[in-house]
Amino acid sequence: MKIYFTLLFIVISHLVTGQITIQKLFELNDQIIKKHPENYQIAIQEFNKLPVDSMDARTKSLFYQFQSTYHSFIGNYDSSRFYWDQQYVHALKNDEIKYDSTFYKQHNFVDAKKFILKRAKNEKVVMINEAHNIPYHRVFVSQLLNGFRELGFKYLAIEDLADQNINTTRIVTDTIGYYSHDPLFAEMIREALRQNFVLIKYEARNTNSNRMRDSLQAVNLAKLLETDPQAKLLVYAGYDHVHENTRTSWKKMAQFFKEMTNIDPLTISQTRHIERYHTQFETDEFLTVNKFVSFSVPVIALKDHTVWHDDFVDISLFYPRYLTPNNRPKYLSMNSTTKALPLDTYGQKGLFVQAYYACEKRGHRIPADQLFIKTTKEFLYLRPGNYILEFKNTNDQIVNTKRVSVRK
Known part of the structure; x- marks a missing residue:
């Protein structure tokens, strides 16, 4: 599977002995995914061995994106933010933190979930984005799915989805996508299946042109509505693909889609107003x-009932600060569909715990939750059901297993 990251343009460099190139990073990543399913630790271990100083600027950027993504998968959210910001640390300035009190005074801040579902009532197509290293974007969308289904939305098109057979198998595995290796992404997909969405694969393949990629994504979505003209469509994309305009020659998917179909999608951005490792990078x-x-939940800003938003989208979300030292993120405990399961951590500090659905076969599973045991009081956040907990050492060897049930 080819993985697309947010580099504006990737030129596959010639292989140079001893030099780490973009191509070598992709090859290493592909090998890890194919050879080590269910092993979430090895990718970080292998990438940590690479000599960063031997990389050019574009390769370093991709390296930091890989590291950020894999740390987000295993719940090391502070490390994930650190590696993401490393791409831009050369531009870091010791500027004074600025607050815009006028912005605060001129706006009311309302619950984003309630507002979006009310606004989407009369919409045919809604597009919402995510940052690929921010799992709580998937948590928020998971909480929207029931409401969208009640509004008549039938299709959920997911940029990351690689296998549309999931609509038949109804099983989420590590073969259906890349970012869906994240437990919270997998849970979002499982929730979509519970809500009886039809999941749609729309990613463009076999192109290194960003503009061509976005145009082909739009073509695939437009074809879907040609076959089912009365359908309502929810699209889950990455970053700027939901932009309805651009300042450059790189036209985005939403803009192509609007021109092809004459449908003006409701576009929602989650990616700008979030906490960063370096506060100077926050808006x-x-x-x-x-x-x-x-x-404590995402909000939007209203001025005289008009939504404040960033350029090229209709709605922009503001997120609270979720991360506190030595604690799991607050948004995990705020999810109404999950329960906190206390772990017996005695003598098991440092182990990696994965909670798998008991009904799933070993080999290509994606856990419902996972964590490193760091304190004497740890919790897994799981939906009601039966699970197998696997306790693993740094070599990913299972040293203990336990069956648990989470009651409603």
């Missing part, structure tokens, strides 16, 4: 909202 609006507004 002034994010800093302001988190300083002056008390909130």
Whole structure:
């Protein structure tokens, strides 16, 4: 499977002995995925061995994206943020943190979930994006799915989806996508199946042109609506693909889609107003909202009933600060569909725990939750059901297993 990251343009460099290139990074990643299913530790271990100093700027950027993604998969969210920001640390300035009190005073801040579902009532196509290293974007979309289904949305098109047979198998495995290796992404897909969405694969393949990729994505979505003209469609994409315009020659998927279909999608961005490892990279609006507004769920800003938004989208979300040292993120405990399962951590500090659905066969499973045991009081967050807990050492060897049930 070819993995697309957010590099504006990737030129596959010539192989040079001893030099780490973009091509070598992709090859290493592909080997890890194919040879080590269910092993979430080895990717980080192998990437840690690479000599970063031997990489050119574009290769370093991809390296940091891989590291950020894999750390997000295993719940090392602070490390994930660190590696993501390493791409831009050369531009870091010791500027004074700025707060825009006028922005705060001129806007009301309302629950994003309620507002979006109300706004989407009369929409035919809704597009929402994610940052590929931010799992709580998937948590938020999971919480929207029931509401969208009740509004009559039938299809959920997922950029990462590689195997549309999931609509028949109803089983989420590590072969259906790349970012869906993240437990929270997998849980979002499972929730979509529970809500009886038809999942749609729409990614463009075999192109190294960003503009061509976006145009082919739009073509695939337009074809879907040609075959089912009355359908309502929810699209889950990465980053700027939901932009309805651009300042460059790189036209995005949503803009192509709008021109092809004459349908103006409701576009929603989750990716700008989020916490970063370096506060200097956070937007002034994010800093302001988190300083002056008390909130624990995503919000949007309204001025005279008009939505404030970033360029090229209709709605922009503001997220609270979720991460605190030595604690799992608050959004895990706020999910109404999951229960906190306390772990017996005695004598098991440092082990990696994965909670798999008991009904799934070993080999290509994606856990419902996973963590490293770091303290004497740890919790897994799981939906009601039966699970197998696997406790693994740093070599990914199972040293203990336990069957547990989570009651409603």
